[in-house]
Amino acid sequence: MSTNQIVEELKKHISQFEKVIEVEEIGTVVEVGDGIARMTGLTKSQYQEMLEFSNGVFGVVLNLEEETVGAVILGDYKGIKEGDTVKRTGRILSVPVGEQMIGRVVNALGQAIDGKDEIKTDKFYPVEKIAPGVMTRQSVDQPVQTGIKAIDAMIPIGRGQRELIIGDRQTGKTAIAIDTIINQKGQNMKCIYVAVGQKESKIARIVAKLEETGAMEYTTVVVAGASDPASMSMFAPYSGVAMAEYFADQGQDVLIVYDDLTKQAWAYREISLLLRRPPGREAYPGDVFYLHSRLLERACRLNKENGGGSITALPIIETQAGDVTAYIPTNVISITDGQIFLETDLFYRGVRPALNVGISVSRVGGSAQIKPMKKVAGKLKLAMAQFRELEAFAQLSSDLDPETKKQIDLGRRMTELLKQGQYSPMSVEDQVAIIYAVSNEYFNKFEVNAIKEAEKQFLDFMHKNKKILLDKIAKGEWDEVIESELKSACEEFIK
Amino acid sequence: MKKSNKQFAEALYKVTKSLKDKDLERVLFNFAKLLVRSHKLKQAERIIEEYIKYAKKQEGVKEIEITSAHKLDQETIDKIKQVFGDKVNEQQIIDKNILGGVSIKLEDKILDATIKTQLKQLKNAL
Numbered sequence: 269m270s271t272n273q274i275v276e277e278l279k280k281h282i283s284q285f286e287k288v289i290e291v292e293e294i295g296t297v298v299e300v301g302d303g304i305a306r307m308t309g310l311t312k313s314q315y316q317e318m319l320e321f322s323n324g325v326f327g328v329v330l331n332l333e334e335e336t337v338g339a340v341i342l343g344d345y346k347g348i349k350e351g352d353t354v355k356r357t358g359r360i361l362s363v364p365v366g367e368q369m370i371g372r373v374v375n376a377l378g379q380a381i382d383g384k385d386e387i388k389t390d391k392f393y394p395v396e397k398i399a400p401g402v403m404t405r406q407s408v409d410q411p412v413q414t415g416i417k418a419i420d421a422m423i424p425i426g427r428g429q430r431e432l433i434i435g436d437r438q439t440g441k442t443a444i445a446i447d448t449i450i451n452q453k454g455q456n457m458k459c460i461y462v463a464v465g466q467k468e469s470k471i472a473r474i475v476a477k478l479e480e481t482g483a484m485e486y487t488t489v490v491v492a493g494a495s496d497p498a499s500m501s502m503f504a505p506y507s508g509v510a511m512a513e514y515f516a517d518q519g520q521d522v523l524i525v526y527d528d529l530t531k532q533a534w535a536y537r538e539i540s541l542l543l544r545r546p547p548g549r550e551a552y553p554g555d556v557f558y559l560h561s562r563l564l565e566r567a568c569r570l571n572k573e574n575g576g577g578s579i580t581a582l583p584i585i586e587t588q589a590g591d592v593t594a595y596i597p598t599n600v601i602s603i604t605d606g607q608i609f610l611e612t613d614l615f616y617r618g619v620r621p622a623l624n625v626g627i628s629v630s631r632v633g634g635s636a637q638i639k640p641m642k643k644v645a646g647k648l649k650l651a652m653a654q655f656r657e658l659e660a661f662a663q664l665s666s667d668l669d670p671e672t673k674k675q676i677d678l679g680r681r682m683t684e685l686l687k688q689g690q691y692s693p694m695s696v697e698d699q700v701a702i703i704y705a706v707s708n709e710y711f712n713k714f715e716v717n718a719i720k721e722a723e724k725q726f727l728d729f730m731h732k733n734k735k736i737l738l739d740k741i742a743k744g745e746w747d748e749v750i751e752s753e754l755k756s757a758c759e760e761f762i763k
Numbered sequence: 764m765k766k767s768n769k770q771f772a773e774a775l776y777k778v779t780k781s782l783k784d785k786d787l788e789r790v791l792f793n794f795a796k797l798l799v800r801s802h803k804l805k806q807a808e809r810i811i812e813e814y815i816k817y818a819k820k821q822e823g824v825k826e827i828e829i830t831s832a833h834k835l836d837q838e839t840i841d842k843i844k845q846v847f848g849d850k851v852n853e854q855q856i857i858d859k860n861i862l863g864g865v866s867i868k869l870e871d872k873i874l875d876a877t878i879k880t881q882l883k884q885l886k887n888a889l
Contacts, residue, residue, distance in 0.1 A: 285885050290875040294868070309871040334767055353873075 295337065297321075297352045303345055303497045304542045306336045307354050313337055316396055320355045323347040326377075327354070328361050328499070331543050338543045340499035342377060361396070363507045364389040365514035370458065373475055373489045376504040378511070381491065382475075393510040395503060399565035406571035411636045412523060412580050415451030415693020416444060418623045418686040421645040421703055422652070423608055426636030427521050428569025428578040432600055434585045434592065435610030439622050441584045443690050444608065445525040446474060448582065450481045451693035452523060458515045459487040460524040462508035464501050465531030468493045481691070501535035509566050509579070516570065516577035524567070528584035529560060533596045550595045557599050564603050606630035620687055626656055638744040640700045643751075647707040648682060655679020681706055684719040697742040701730050701754065710758040729761050768806050771798070772813035776821065824850040828868040830858050830877075835865075843867065 295309030305327060313319070319327040319339055325348065331338030341348065363378035366389040373382035380387050408426030425431045433441045449459045461478075463471050471491055478484045488511060492504035505526045512522040526532070533556055540553035548554050560583075567581035585600050590611065592601065601607055606629045615622035637645070654675050661668060662676050685706045688694070702723055705711055714722040730738060734757050740750055778790055798804050819826065825847050829840065834857060844851040847869065863878035 281888070282885065285888055287876075287881055288884065290873075290880060292873045292875060293871050294873050295871065311871050334769075355873075 293356045295319075295354045295356075297348060297350055297354060298336065300341075300345060300348050300350065302538075302542055303341050303499055304338060304539065305341055305345070305348060305354075306338050308336055310337045310354065310356060313356050314360070316361050318357045318359050318361055320357055321348050322352045322354070326357075328503075330539070331545075340502070340539055341497065342499050342503075343497065345497070360394050361503070362392040362394045363510050364391065365393045365511050366391050369488045369511055370486060371484045371488070373471075373491060375496070376490065376492045376500040376507045378507060391514065393514055395506040395510050396562075397510065397513065397566065399562065400568045400570060400574070404568075404570055404574045406569055408569050408632045408636050410521075410578075411633070411638060411641075411696075412448070412457070413451055413455060413696050414444070414448040415695070416447055416621060417688055417694060417699050417703070418621060418625065419444070419608065420637075420696060420699055421641060421648055421686075422625055423606065423623075423628050423630040424633035424637045424641070424645075425580065425582075425606075425630060426569075426633045427580050428567065429606070429630070429632055429636075430564050430567045430581040430583065430604040431630060431633070432583050432585060432604040432607040433610070434587060434597060434601070434607050435622070436587055436590055436612050439610035439612055439615050440620060440690075441586070441610055442470075442474070442527055444610075444621055445527060445582050445584060446477065447691065447693055449478065449487060449523065449525065450483045450691065452486065453482060456521060457486065458512075458520055458522045459483070460490060460508045460512050460522065461487060462490045462492075462505050462524065462526050464492050464504050464526065464528060465494050465535065466491075466527065468495070477691070498535035498538045501532055502539060505529065505532055505563055509563060509581075512579045513566065516568070516579050517575060519575040519577045521578045521580070523580045523582065526563075526581065526583040528586050529563075529600060530586045530596055533559065552595060556596070557603075560596075560600055561603050564600075605632045618687070619683060620689070623686070625652055625686075638696065640741045640744065640746040640750070641696060643746055644700050644704045644707065648703055651675070651678050651682055651707055655682065677712070678707075678709065680716050681711055681719055684716055685711075685723065687720070695742065697738040698727050698730070700741050701738065701757075702726060704754055705758045705761070708755075708758065710762055713762060726761055730757065733757070733760075766801070766803075768803075768809045768813050769817075771803065771806075771810045772817050775810070775814055776817050822850070823848065824852060825869065826852050826854070828854045828856060830856045830861060830866045830868070832859055832861055832863050832878075833857070 293310065293312055295307040297305050297307050299306040313329050315329055315332060317329045319329060321327060325341060325343040325345070327339040327341045329337055329339050364387060368387050368389050372380055372384070372387060374387070375381050378387070408428045410427040412425045412427055414420055414425060419425065433444055435441050449461060452459055461474070471493065475489055478487055490504050490508040492500040508524055508526070512524045515522045533552065536556060536559050537552050541547060541551065545553045564581055564583060567579045569578040570576055583600060583604065585597050587594065587597055592598070609624040609628045610622045611624045614624060655678070658672055658676050659679070661672065685702065705726060711719060711722060737750065737753050737757065775794055779787060782790055798807060803810070827847060829835065829843060835855065840853060844853055861877040861879045864876045866877050867874045
């Protein structure tokens, strides 16, 4: 196009442009402080409506009072001063959604922060939405393969479930979530990782790892960093679930990780106190339970008539010195369909993932397990339970009767088997084979500390010689023939 | 129940509307006593503000704020005032930032016909 043409084109557009005189409803700022603002005017504004401050920063209405309106400021509040005008936008807080969000790192408002192009979507979903009702749901019946032996066998997670990951700092909570995301490759799953109040360095490391393993091809990372205003931390999980809801509405399965909700609760407490809402236990406002319940209730498994999509939620909660009776942990434990407990003691003893299998549960995931896993996991669970009871006696091994000794021995081997390195997810058929072999005492001839090596050899052997059998197991087939085939494979291996 | 400043102002307006001289004085004195009793004396200034706002609304007086880039002549101002009704009090603000045109503020609303806003719209449209 020549310059003249461009000018002509521009002229045409400008002449077509119609003058619209805007009628805007405005208010005046009367108080600003620490990420919140109070305004007079704005008489018709509604709850959760976006406001535009005179310096272009947006805010969200959270308090509607007799004479003033309280709002949180989404962004830099330093340029806002008393007497500034504030405009209503008439829009409820919403985030862009769609396929374009995949592979991107965005902030709580859905704006790209990964330095790549601007995200262009034409679809927006409201950040707050009422969770799907009873008639649109169905029970959980498909598994989420985390690739972690201890979880897939004993605390299985189903698509649409909400499974809490809880533990002290530095116990590998994030590691479990990230491993799960990495293992979703080829599982027909979209993933959303919401980082709330995390260190930017940690987020950068996670994103790099996800890129390296190819997990960014199906993952969106929503970030509200430690240096972002509390309002961002408060909204980030809701933004994440809004993006997830788009995929679920398309009939797809989504996995969403909230890392972590403790920090979101802190941010909410900060904002509530600044807005002068009355504090309750541990200074949290009265509706902090609702903050989490309405978020986690949006995880769902929709029935066929509603597209059959699902949102699986993995919220993370950080405890202080193992205290799960604090306010936020008890709340979230009661909301979710089970929890994965991680313990510092186990972590330092070298049991990684540092899962306490005694108090970790999955209330609905059992029905989503594939049949072969269900069969072999039963034995594993029983052996582990017996081992835990007898563990106290283990030091007196010389005085024990042979039966008890045998159980302790098997328990130790099992514990060794369930250890698993980070970023090394295992496919479900491999898990079934190895758990079958160990729980049926085929590995008793190896020393406890040689189990890891033997496991590797066994899996190599299975992949080389018994590929057909493994494929059958992967499909979820299980009968006497397959079991006896697996049995003879184990016997062949230990020869 | 706690009563708001607005409620006090409205009550005051309704009571004093048709009163004169002596009666008015007595009512105002009683009103002050009422404020003392309900610990609202500190809010007196706010109540007066609310009262003025309410009285103006009841009597149909409108306050408008005209913002323009240059000083407007009386004829233009009168024309603008006519649009809003008979009893209009205007206030003029000069703001070079808007480049041209006018914006008129009426209570919580702004009628924005400034060149600045229109240029912004044009930018969005292109």
